[in-house]
């Protein structure tokens with residue numbers, strides 16, 4: 001970073017904090033140097049002929065000669081470096097081995113579950129066809145029972161007839 005890039009105020013030597021407070025906002029003197037508004041206004045009010053602390057150029061004796069500046073930190077070299085560092089720390093370009101392994105593990109589990117579901121489906125349809133067969137057997141048995149009941153009825157009547165003749 002360039003030595004000429006004064007990101008700190010050269011009156012109070014602290015950094016420009018862009019927190020939106022009007023006293024701490026950076027302002028430029030006519031010479032182009034940037035200070036905290038409070039710091040440079042304090043300097044102007046306390047001196048008869050105030051001078052820039054960096055280049056010794058005369059400062060305006062009226063604070064109206066100060067220009068509000070926007071440091072555009074989001075476009076500065078510093079910010080680009082910071083963004084890069086944050087990006088590298090939070091979003092690695094290639095997924096690391098742990099992530100790849102975890103994905104493979106999940107895919108394997110999913111595959112196993114799919115196979116298990118397929119097997120369950122087969123068992124279910126086998127049970128369903130068995131149920132249909134059992135149902136049919138049940139129907140057949142019922143028909144056979146009805147038939148036998150009919151025959152038994154006939155035999156009972158015949159027996160009663162024979163007994164009547166016997167008497």
Ligand SMILES: [Zn+2]
Pocket residue numbers: 009010011012013014035036039
């Ligand atoms: Zn300051």
Ligand SMILES: [Zn+2]
Pocket residue numbers: 029031032033052053054055056057
């Ligand atoms: Zn200056």
